[in-house]
Amino acid sequence: MTEIPAGSLPPPQERRQLRESRSLTQAQVATQVGVSRATVRSWERGRSIPSGREGEAYARLLTGEVLTPAQTFDALYVFCAPALVRQTYLLTGRRELAREAVERAFQLAWQRWPEVAQDRDPGGWVRAMAYEYALSPWHSFRPRYRSPEPPPTDPADRALLHALLKLPPSYRRTLILYDGVGLDLPETAAETEASTPAAAGRLTRARAAVAEHVPELADPAALHRRLLELASREHLRAARPPTVRTVGERRNVFWTRAAIAFTVAIIGSTALTLRTAPTHYEPPIAPAQAVQGVPPPPAMGPLSRAEQALRAKLHRAESNGPERLAPAAR
Template sequence: MTRSTTDEAAVPPLPSPKERRRLREAKSLSEEEVAAAVGVTRATVRSWETGRTSPRGRKRALYAKLIAPEPAVKPPVVKPPAVTPETAAAVAGPAAVPAATDLPEAPPLPEAPPEAPPADPPRGPAPTSDTRTGAEAPDERRVSPAEAFDELYARTAPGLVRQTYLLTGRRALARESVERAFELAWQRWPEVAVDRDPAGWVRAAAYEYAMSPWHRLRRTHRHPDAPPTEPGKRALFDALLDLPPAYRRTLLLYDGVGLDLPETAAETEASTPAAAGRLMTARAAVAERLPELAGAAPAEQSALLQDRLGGLARAEHVPVPRPARAVRTGSEGKARLWTRAAVAGVALLIAVTGLTLHNAPTHYEPPISPPERVGGVPPRGGPQKLTAQDLKLQKSLSEQLAHGPERLVPQLE
């Protein structure tokens, strides 16, 4: 094993690209500062945070050390002082300690033999433990991937459907987006299971699918559903749908879900100042529709919006998502279908390539030029076509040649 491979193995695994950005912003570090500390350009740091590339070698170690979260400092454990008979008597009073004459004299204890040095423990494989979740208890039952997925689905799917409904205003699209996000999560479960926030991973996938502009071409999702009948909830519903999608998502994540500003910026793939600007603009637009938010402080506005958004989501009858088992089965079925389609496409490509190679010419054949009319050529020379009179004269001369004068008769010499 080379030295570079050993160094890469010693460096702890890097978090996901969104988590890298959140950790950097949590430490109040800019892209220029990170680039100067690691020795790269700002574009390289941005590509690391977007997931296009990943650092290696010494730069990977420096980058991981730079964005590593601060370890939680545990308060020192103060041991209580040893309680002696004198201190116990001073605290409890003279009535708590019996008189010395009432206590029987204890027999002298035998002298303990010297302790033998502890034997070396048997060497064996070191217990493995996950650095992210801590050591596993020996009697703790291991949870299967399907059980962990079902637990995550049962805990987050109903609320996520209501959040997606506030984001899109379409009940059927909200349910479809959440189920599609969980199907994608089951296909990538080894990656999602070790993520810092699996619910956030699924939420981001559901929001991305729900906000896709291609849904406008579908007849069932072309127009939003009917707004609520209550005037206050209808005003909030209309104000949300009138916001641009990016502003609506930022407002829902910060004031509805309760994320902080760096996490909101990371999930919406924007800088923290841009996310703050979108949040303030969205709040101002919603405050124009809701008079009680106009003169409130920012903290009070956030609390009122969170309460109003929660009430609107709970008041509407959104469809219940399918059971987790059905989602897992659908995900596996789609994965098998796409695998078979890919295999069939590769087989078809190989067949077409073989047929093309079989029918390809083995030598070069020059193309035959098309015929063209040639002009400007003079007419053919020589005798012209004989007329009937000329043919009659020619015939008579050929027949009467031997009957002429002797000097005209040809003689053989």
């Protein structure tokens, strides 16, 4: 564990004053350093000694050294990603989808980092994005997620996970946020975009459904403990922070280039249309109409006397026509 040099960290009685002089809350310091708010409170009261990389980041923050956006993002990722992957696994029952959802959420956070860094709860912002991505119904159409994954080896874990996956997505999300993550009811309602009474109703019905499948989990305290145990038994690892940032940057560059190419294609097609479009009005050709007044063709029948006489006269005439003048030989 890295030791912080003496004198680089202010004494406990000055740490809170330095934090407040920079208009930072304990939650913001915890996010930038990569620890919990309770840890920052303990540091300010002198109950614990900052150490390791978190202690170094805390010392730089208090002594005026500004953390770079990448350092702040990495601290948030290291602090939130491991637990968030396990929570997302409880939400979906798929290990690979849980890792993918968390990495996508952090990639999106890195693309919008100036906005996310100023958020009141950056960890909650990333968690909401990860849950939204994980619960998307489009994953059922992807070949890699059509077949079920191997269930947990422990029968009790299998029963609990099966009971969770039988719940509607909104009920499952509410249950995991309240009994798994530990949010209070208003925070759970805000993250699920529901009213507090609606969130309370979902939580009550979700607990009843889980207790119906697993009766020993009717106690909320026992359910909370079993959710933590189930998540911790799965050895799920997220990618390293630089990898997530690099992939996010590449994805951002790809979509930027795709947007530019699409815009160029639209401009080119518009220019071609203007180039080949007619410059004057050409009236359309009138539709065809039936000709009126034409007598109907005569029907076949016996010849009259005049027709028979004409036929006889034609038969008597020379077949080669009238005599022609022919040059005489000399």
